[in-house]
Amino acid sequence: MNSTNSDLTAESIRQRMTKLEHGALMPVFEKLSAIESVTTARVLDGFIQHQVGEPHFYSVSGYGHDDLGREVTDQAFAYALQSESALVRPHFVSGTHAIATALRGLCSMNNTLVSVTGKPYDTLEEVIGLRGKSSQSLKHSLNVAFKMTSVFDEQHPEFGCDVNRLDVAAIQSADVLYIQRSRGYALRSALCIQDIKAIITHCKQINPSAVVFVDNCYGEFTEATEPTSVGADVMAGSLIKNPGAGIVPTGGYIAGKTRWLERCADALTAPGIGADGGYTFQLTPTILQGLFMAPHAVHQSLRGMALASALFDSLGYTTTPVVDATRSDIIQVLLMKTPDEQIRFCQTLQANSPIDSNVTPVPADIAGYADQVIMAGGTFVQGSTQELSADGPLREPYPVFLQGGLSYVHTKLVLERVLLAMHQEKPCLV
Numbered sequence: 001m002n003s004t005n006s007d008l009t010a011e012s013i014r015q016r017m018t019k020l021e022h023g024a025l026m027p028v029f030e031k032l033s034a035i036e037s038v039t040t041a042r043v044l045d046g047f048i049q050h051q052v053g054e055p056h057f058y059s060v061s062g063y064g065h066d067d068l069g070r071e072v073t074d075q076a077f078a079y080a081l082q083s084e085s086a087l088v089r090p091h092f093v094s095g096t097h098a099i100a101t102a103l104r105g106l107c108s109m110n111n112t113l114v115s116v117t118g119k120p121y122d123t124l125e126e127v128i129g130l131r132g133k134s135s136q137s138l139k140h141s142l143n144v145a146f147k148m149t150s151v152f153d154e155q156h157p158e159f160g161c162d163v164n165r166l167d168v169a170a171i172q173s174a175d176v177l178y179i180q181r182s183r184g185y186a187l188r189s190a191l192c193i194q195d196i197k198a199i200i201t202h203c204k205q206i207n208p209s210a211v212v213f214v215d216n217c218y219g220e221f222t223e224a225t226e227p228t229s230v231g232a233d234v235m236a237g238s239l240i241k242n243p244g245a246g247i248v249p250t251g252g253y254i255a256g257k258t259r260w261l262e263r264c265a266d267a268l269t270a271p272g273i274g275a276d277g278g279y280t281f282q283l284t285p286t287i288l289q290g291l292f293m294a295p296h297a298v299h300q301s302l303r304g305m306a307l308a309s310a311l312f313d314s315l316g317y318t319t320t321p322v323v324d325a326t327r328s329d330i331i332q333v334l335l336m337k338t339p340d341e342q343i344r345f346c347q348t349l350q351a352n353s354p355i356d357s358n359v360t361p362v363p364a365d366i367a368g369y370a371d372q373v374i375m376a377g378g379t380f381v382q383g384s385t386q387e388l389s390a391d392g393p394l395r396e397p398y399p400v401f402l403q404g405g406l407s408y409v410h411t412k413l414v415l416e417r418v419l420l421a422m423h424q425e426k427p428c429l430v
C-alpha cells in the first residue's frame with residue numbers, strides 16, 4: 001500500500017465507502033436495482049405460470065418417473081432463463097459436467113467445435129481433448145475438431161469485444177460455436193448480452209447452420225436478459241453459482257431449444273430415459289427456492305463487486321470491470337501491487353468468512369497452473385463462488401479475482417478489514 005494511504009483507519013475507510021455510495025456508486029446501484037426488478041419478476045412469473053405448489057416438493061424414488069417437482073423445476077428454470085426447455089439436475093456434479101454433457105449432446109461424429117472467445121475455461125480443456133488423454137473427450141470419442149478464434153485482442157483485453165477479429169474461415173467450418181460469457185480466470189471482461197447478440201448475429205450470417213452454445217457460468221441474472229433470448233441455442237451453468245443463490249448444495253442446468261435439450265438429456269442419462277428419469281434427493285424445494293432467491297443474491301454480489309471496484313480505484317489500484325461498466329458476471333478483478341497484498345487480501349477475506357474463519361489460506365501449486373495460486377472462501381456450500389470468495393495466481397499483474405457475496409453488508413465489512421490488514425506492517429495471520 002503506498003504512503004498516501006498510510007492514514008487509513010477503519011473510520012476513514014468507512015467514510016470513503018459512504019462517500020462512494022452517495023457518489024459514483026449511486027447510478028450504478030440504480031441500474032442494478034432495475035435489473036433485479038426485471039429478473040425477479042421473470043422468475044416469479046415462471047413460478048406462477050407453471051403453478052409451482054407444495055405437491056411439487058416430493059421426490060419420486062427409484063427410477064424417478066413422473067416426478068412432478070423435477071418437471072416443474074425444469075419449466076420454471078426455462079421461463080426464468082428465457083429458454084424453450086431446461087434440464088435442471090442435482091446429478092450434474094459441477095458446471096463443467098453440465099457443459100460437458102451439453103457439448104456431448106450437441107456434437108456429432110467428426111464435427112468441428114469453434115470457440116469464438118479464445119481459450120475456454122481450464123476445466124473444459126480435458127473435456128474437449130486439448131489436455132489429458134481421456135478416451136471420453138470430444139476429440140477422442142467423437143473425433144471432434146476444435147478451433148479457436150477470439151473477439152478479444154489477447155494482448156489488449158481492455159480493448160473489448162469486436163466481431164471483426166473473428167476468423168471467417170473458422171466460423172464457416174463450425175458445426176458448433178462456443179461462447180464463454182464470463183471472464184473466468186482471464187483478464188478480459190465478461191461478454192455483455194449486447195456483445196453476445198452481436199457475435200451470434202455476425203456468426204449466423206456467415207454460417208446459419210451452426211449451433212450456438214454459451215458457457216453461462218457466473219452470468220445468470222446479472223443482466224435483464226439471458227443469451228438464449230438473443231439467439232443462443234443452448235447454454236449451461238452451475239447451481240453452486242448464480243442460479244442457486246448460495247443455498248443449493250449441488251447441481252447444474254442446461255437450457256435452450258427443446259430439440260437440442262432432448263439430445264443433452266440422453267447424454268446425461270441414457271437414450272430412452274432422457275429427461276424422464278432421475279431421483280432428485282428431496283432437493284426440489286431447495287432448488288426452487290434457490291431460483292427464487294437468485295436475482296437477489298446476484299444483486300447483492302454485484303453491489304459488493306461495484307463497491308470493491310470503486311473503493312480500490314479510489315486508492316489508486318487498477319480494477320476491472322471499472323465501477324460503471326456493464327457487468328455480465330459476478331467477478332471483480334482488483335490488481336494488487338505486490339504478491340504480499342494478494343496474500344493479505346485473501347487471508348483477511350478467509351478470516352472474515354462465516355465458515356472456516358480459523359483457516360489460513362497459503363499460496364500453493366495447483367495442477368495446470370504455472371504459478372502458485374492462493375484461494376480463499378469460507379462458504380456454506382464447499383467451493384461455492386456465489387458466496388464471497390477470492391483467489392489469484394501469484395504473478396504480475398497480481399490479480400485478486402473477487403466474486404460472489406450473498407450480503408452486500410458482509411462484503412463491505414470484509415473490504416474494510418482487508419484494507420486495514422493490507423495497511424499493517426506485520427504479516428497478516430490470524
Ligand SMILES: *Cc1c(COP(=O)(O)O)cnc(C)c1O
Nearest residue numbers: 094095096121182184215217238
Ligand atoms: C465455474 C465455471 C465453469 C465450470 O466450473 P465448475 O467449477 O466445474 O462448476 C465453467 N466456465 C466458467 C466460465 C466458469 O466460471
